Amino acid sequence: xxxxxxxxxxxxxxxxxxxxxxxxxxxxxxxxxxxxxxxxxxxxxxxxxxxxxxxxxxxxxxxxxxxxxxxxxxxxxxxxxxxxxxxxxxxxxxxxxxxxxxxxxxxxxxxxxxxxxxxxxxxxxxxxxxxxxxxxxxxxxxxxxxxxxxxxxxxxxxxxxxxxxxxxxxxxxxxxxxxxxxxxxxxxxxxxxxxxxxxxxxxxxxxxxxxxxxxxxxxxxxxxxxxxxxxxxxxxxxxxxxxxxxxxxxxxxxxxxxxxxxxxxxxxxxxxxxxxxxxxxxxxxxxxxxxxxxxxxxxxxxxxxxxxxxxxxxxxxxxxxxxxxxxxxxxxxxxxxxxxxxx
Amino acid sequence: xxxxxxxxxxxxxxxxxxxxxxxxxxxxxxxxxxxxxxxxxxxxxxxxxxxxxxxxxxxxxxxxxxxxxxxxxxxxxxxxxxxxxxxxxxxxxxxxxxxxxxxxxxxxxxxxxxxxxxxxxxxxxxxxxxxxxxxxxxxxxxxxxxxxxxxxxxxxxxxxxxxxxxxxxxxxxxxxxxxxxxxxxxxxxxxxxxxxxxxxxxxxxxxxxxxxxxxxxxxxxxxxxxxxxxxxxxxxxxxxxxxxxxxxxxxxxxxxxxxxxxxxxxxxxxxxxxxxxxxxxxxxxxxxxxxxxxxxxxxxxxxxxxxxxxxxxxxxxxxxxxxxxxxxxxxxxxxxxxxxxxx
DNA sequence: CTGAAAGCGCTTACAG
DNA sequence: CTGAAAGCGCTTACAG
Numbered sequence: 001x002x003x004x005x006x007x008x009x010x011x012x013x014x015x016x017x018x019x020x021x022x023x024x025x026x027x028x029x030x031x032x033x034x035x036x037x038x039x040x041x042x043x044x045x046x047x048x049x050x051x052x053x054x055x056x057x058x059x060x061x062x063x064x065x066x067x068x069x070x071x072x073x074x075x076x077x078x079x080x081x082x083x084x085x086x087x088x089x090x091x092x093x094x095x096x097x098x099x100x101x102x103x104x105x106x107x108x109x110x111x112x113x114x115x116x117x118x119x120x121x122x123x124x125x126x127x128x129x130x131x132x133x134x135x136x137x138x139x140x141x142x143x144x145x146x147x148x149x150x151x152x153x154x155x156x157x158x159x160x161x162x163x164x165x166x167x168x169x170x171x172x173x174x175x176x177x178x179x180x181x182x183x184x185x186x187x188x189x190x191x192x193x194x195x196x197x198x199x200x201x202x203x204x205x206x207x208x209x210x211x212x213x214x215x216x217x218x219x220x221x222x223x224x225x226x227x228x229x230x231x232x233x234x235x236x237x238x239x240x241x242x243x244x245x246x247x248x249x250x251x252x253x254x255x256x257x258x259x260x261x262x263x264x265x266x267x268x269x270x271x272x273x274x275x276x277x278x279x280x281x282x283x284x285x286x287x288x289x290x291x292x293x294x295x296x297x298x299x300x301x302x303x304x305x306x307x308x309x310x311x312x313x314x315x316x317x318x319x320x321x322x323x324x325x326x327x328x329x330x331x332x333x334x335x336x337x338x339x340x341x342x343x
Numbered sequence: 344x345x346x347x348x349x350x351x352x353x354x355x356x357x358x359x360x361x362x363x364x365x366x367x368x369x370x371x372x373x374x375x376x377x378x379x380x381x382x383x384x385x386x387x388x389x390x391x392x393x394x395x396x397x398x399x400x401x402x403x404x405x406x407x408x409x410x411x412x413x414x415x416x417x418x419x420x421x422x423x424x425x426x427x428x429x430x431x432x433x434x435x436x437x438x439x440x441x442x443x444x445x446x447x448x449x450x451x452x453x454x455x456x457x458x459x460x461x462x463x464x465x466x467x468x469x470x471x472x473x474x475x476x477x478x479x480x481x482x483x484x485x486x487x488x489x490x491x492x493x494x495x496x497x498x499x500x501x502x503x504x505x506x507x508x509x510x511x512x513x514x515x516x517x518x519x520x521x522x523x524x525x526x527x528x529x530x531x532x533x534x535x536x537x538x539x540x541x542x543x544x545x546x547x548x549x550x551x552x553x554x555x556x557x558x559x560x561x562x563x564x565x566x567x568x569x570x571x572x573x574x575x576x577x578x579x580x581x582x583x584x585x586x587x588x589x590x591x592x593x594x595x596x597x598x599x600x601x602x603x604x605x606x607x608x609x610x611x612x613x614x615x616x617x618x619x620x621x622x623x624x625x626x627x628x629x630x631x632x633x634x635x636x637x638x639x640x641x642x643x644x645x646x647x648x649x650x651x652x653x654x655x656x657x658x659x660x661x662x663x664x665x666x667x668x669x670x671x672x673x674x675x676x677x678x679x680x681x682x683x684x685x686x
Numbered sequence: 687c688t689g690a691a692a693g694c695g696c697t698t699a700c701a702g
Numbered sequence: 703c704t705g706a707a708a709g710c711g712c713t714t715a716c717a718g
Contacts, residue, residue, distance in 0.1 A: 005404075005463075007711055018689045023713065031687050050460050054400035055711030058694045061348075063397065065438075075418035075625060086441060095408075095462065097438055098429060117393050119438065120348075227629060253629075260631050263606075282418060283629060286570060288603050350695055361705045366697065374703050398695030401710045 006047045015043040026051055053095070063120040066309060068302075069099045069112050070127035074253070076282040077298060081127050081150065084302025092310050097121070101130070109139045116145055123147060123309045125302070131161070132195055148309040150301050151196065160308045162301045162322045166196045169294045169326045170203025171210075173248055173276050176292075176328060178211050181337035182246040182274060185213075186237040188223040188230055188258070190250035197225075200250050200278060219244055223254045230257025238265050238273075245273060245337045252277035252284045252293055259287050259333065270335035280329055289332035297324050349390045358386040369394055396438070406463040409652060411645075412442045412455050413470035417596070419625040420641060424470050424493065427645025435653050440464070444473070452482045459488055466490060466652045468645070474504070475538055491652040493644050494539065503651040505644045505665045509539045512637045512669045513546025514553075516591055516619055519635075519671060521554050524680035525589040525617060528556075529580045531566040531573055531601070533593035540568075543593050543621060562587055566597045573600025581608050581616075588616060588680045595620035595627045595636055602630050602676065613678035623672055632675035640667050 012019040017036060024032050025040040032040075043049070057063050068085050072078045082098065089096040099115045101108045108130070116124060124147040130136060131149035137157050140147050149161040177185050187204045190197030201220070208215055221236060223229035230249050237244055238261060249255035255277030262269050269275055269289060277284055280295035304322050311319045355362040360379060367375050368383040375383075386392070400406050411428050415421045425441065432439040442458045444451045451473075459467060467490040473479060474492035480500050483490050492504040520528055530547045533540030544563070551558055564579060566572035573592050580587055581604060592598035598620030602612060610616050612632060620627055623638035644667055651662045 005711095009711080019712080020689055021687090024688085027713090033687060036687080048460070050463065052401065052463065052711055054397040054406065055694090056713070057397035058395065058401055058696080059711075059713035061694070061713090072422065075422040079415065079418040079421060082441065083443065086443070093461075095438070095440060098425065098441065100426065100429070117391070118436075120393065120395065256629060263631065286599060286626060286629075288606065348695095352695080362696080363705055364703090367704085370697090376703060379703080395695050398710090399697070401712080402695075402697035404697090404710070 005052075006049050008049075008051065010047055011040065011043045011049050014047060015039045062313075063122050064094050065097055065119055065121050066094050066306065067097050067099055067116060067119070067121045067124045068127065069101060069115070069124060069130055071101050071108070071130050074281055077279070078127070080298035081302040084299040084304075085125055085306040087299075088303045088306035088310065092314075094122070094310065096306075105133060105135055109133075109136050112136065113139060113143060116143065121145065123313050125305050125309055126150065126152075127302070128152070128196070129194055132193075146309065146312045148305045148312070150305045158318060160312070160319045160321050162304045162308065162324060164296055164301070164324055164326045166199035167203040167206065169328075170200035170248075170278070171207045172203075172328055173278070173292075173294055174204045174207030175210070176330075177246045177248060177274060177276060177334065178207060178213065180246075180274065180334060182244075183213055183337070184216070184219065184242065184244040184246070186219045186221070186234075186244035186247040188221050188233045188247065188249040188254050190254070191224040192222065194225070197250055204248060223250060225251050225253060227253045227257040227260075230254030231261050232257070234258040234261035235265070238262065238267055246276070246334070247273065248276045248278075250278055252279045252281040252291055255291050255293070255333070256283050256287045259289075259291075270333055272338055274334040274337070276334055284329075284331070287333075292331045292334040293329050295327045295329050297326070300324055348395075349392050351392075351394065353390055354383065354386045354392050357390060358383045405656075406465050407437050408440055408462055408464050409437050409649065410440050410442055410459060410462070410464045410467045411470065412444060412458070412467060412473055414444050414451070414473050417624055420622070421470070423641035424645040427642040427647075428468055428649045430642075431646045431649035431653065435657075437465070437653065439649075448476060448478055452476075452479050455479065456482060456486060459486065464488065466656050468648050468652055469493065469495075470645070471495070471539070472537055475536075489652065489655045491648045491655070493648045501661060503655070503662045503664050505647045505651065505667060507639055507644070507667055507669045509542035510546040510549065512671075513543035513591075513621070514550045515546075515671055516621070516635075516637055517547045517550030518553070519673075520589045520591060520617060520619060520677065521550060521556065523589075523617065523677060525587075526556055526680070527559070527562065527585065527587040527589070529562045529564070529577075529587035529590040531564050531576045531590065531592040531597050533597070534567040535565065537568070540593055547591060566593060568594050568596060570596045570600040570603075573597030574604050575600070577601040577604035578608070581605065581610055589619070589677070590616065591619045591621075593621055595622045595624040595634055598634050598636070598676070599626050599630045602632075602634075613676055615681055617677040617680070619677055627672075627674070630676075635674045635677040636672050638670045638672045640669065643667055 008019045011022045126149045128151040131152040151163045152161045221233035258275045267273050277291045277293035280293045284291040284293045308319045351362045354365045469492045471494040474495040494506045495504045564576035590601050601618045605612050620634045620636035623636045627634040627636045654662045
């Protein structure tokens with residue numbers, strides 16, 4: 001670290017061209033002779049030159065900074081989101097800044113706006129459940145800050161988003177259980193207000209209907225996406241006179257709670273009770289038995305979200321939303337229903 | 344986003360001073376009259392001015408960028424490290440860039456150096472287990488890049504670091520089990536090569552010695568910090584003719600594996616077997632029964648690491664290493680030894 | 687296909 | 703205690 005860092009001037013001198021030409025090569029602009037381009041690249045390599053982000057940023061009135069805001073629902077989920085967004089940003093030579101928020105909605109919004117203003121963010125990626133906040137969307141709109149939402153709810157807004165088909169996924173899982181011979185299937189709903197909670201419930205209902213299985217209200221319980229609610233609701237479901245032979249929880253944390261309730265009450269999983277989750281979070285593989293669940297392509301969702309944002313920033317267009325595929329992962333927590341006939 | 348962003352010139356004009364004075368106020372430099380300072384701050388507020396990082400960075404030859412590199416050992420741990428480092432960086436108006444690495448040591452080092460060069464990082468925070476890599480330390484040294492290590496091993500290097508006393512913590516946990524009347528205590532060692540693995544083993548041995556309990560080699564098994572190794576080693580320990588009444592695993596993931604082995608073999612925890620972990624990771628609270636474990640102040644370690652790095656950068660001194668306190672967290676996985684007399 | 691000039695918004699180094 | 707000038711390393715806008 002002695003003396004000056006090497007700059008575009010050094011490269012220009014070494015390659016025998018003007019700095020504008022170096023700039024063209026570095027930014028993959030057209031109208032450079034192939035030979036000239038090669039000379040410049042050779043000089044870049046020889047001098048181990050790395051362009052200065054601050055200079056570029058200052059001159060182009062663009063920060064090359066993208067923010068990722070999240071209200072950490074679970075560490076594993078968040079890490080995957082970070083990975084996906086980071087990967088795409090790195091490719092485009094943008095920097096990703098993380099910003100975790102928590103607390104009341106009003107403060108959270110102010111917090112995010114302050115973050116965006118202080119860092120002069122070019123754009124923002126909004127992870128769920130923040131992506132479901134109508135107030136936040138409105139506030140970002142008012143700032144004219146480009147943003148992309150991951151798995152948002154039904155809020156109508158022209159900004160792009162990426163998601164999966166929660167209803168279809170829940171329908172598939174329910175039909176998978178039906179296929180195993182289950183006819184009494186409990187369902188634990190996710191936190192009220194989350195769009196995904198409602199969609200998953202809708203998928204459960206649709207599957208029952210498709211198979212002409214009556215909907216039993218007492219089999220459907222309200223949880224909140226947390227372990228404890230899965231535990232408590234399963235205790236209630238298993239205490240029912242005619243208890244369900246399968247329980248489908250709105251996410252893996254609640255499914256893990258369901259497993260614990262079964263252990264407590266001496267109900268064998270999967271022999272006497274099948275349990276299914278949603279998300280394929282890390283907990284799905286650390287509980288016993290490992291959970292049958294729906295795998296969301298979290299990394300891909302975040303990668304794609306970053307991709308859409310960069311497209312907005314670089315071409316100032318408004319890209320179309322993207323819907324990605326989920327998969328049903330079969331593990332050991334589900335099995336043929338006791339006395340059940342497999343279809 | 345119409346027209347120009349407000350700059351230091353606008354503030355200077357509005358406050359009736361030179362831009363240098365605005366700069367002084369913003370950077371808390373001395374030699375500004377209190378009245379002038381107030382005028383400037385009022386103008387800053389009125390115009391909702393936020394200084395440009397790129398301009399500041401370009402002029403001061405400092406990127407205000409700090410890197411955090413990690414080889415994600417567990418999502419929960421990583422998230423806590425991020426939180427701590429982010430909090431300190433935000434206070435100092437530095438930006439934190441994440442960089443996750445994986446794979447062979449040589450590639451990892453090259454990857455980190457490329458990251459540092461491309462972003463013109465001012466400094467680097469190195470999380471474990473990367474902080475234990477002698478090759479990495481050497482490479483960073485060669486680049487003259489300031490860095491701070493979190494929980495490094497015994498590598499001698501003048502760069503600062505933060506850690507806890509792993510040996511003392513393991514000693515305390517072992518003595519806690521002894522205090523519950525246990526005399527046959529199994530131990531599952533963490534991944535070989537990790538400094539913490541050896542320190543924790545040392546603490547276990549020291550406690551036995553302090554209490555004149557003979558060291559039984561077959562009670563000590565080699566794991567690798569992963570769930571499966573805890574499962575397998577506990578199966579072996581519980582198959583012993585005289586099986587231990589307590590098992591202390593070198594981390595929580597292995598302790599969770601130990602719990603599953605006990606469930607499998609019909610050994611009641613904690614009535615017939617006490618199980619203790621280390622780290623207080625999220626899994627410690629999702630397994631059943633919840634784990635007694637050692638809580639590392641992960642957030643604080645990272646916060647402090649960032650603090651030391653910033654001190655290095657801003658005062659160009661070399662701060663002293665910091666050692667932080669751990670705590671023993673009692674939960675339901677440990678109890679009085681069967682037929683044990685509590686001391 | 688290539689380049690010279692101006693300027694982005696700050697800090698540094700200096701003067702008073 | 704305050705300020706005018708120079709310059710950080712790029713891109714933009716323009717000229718040829």
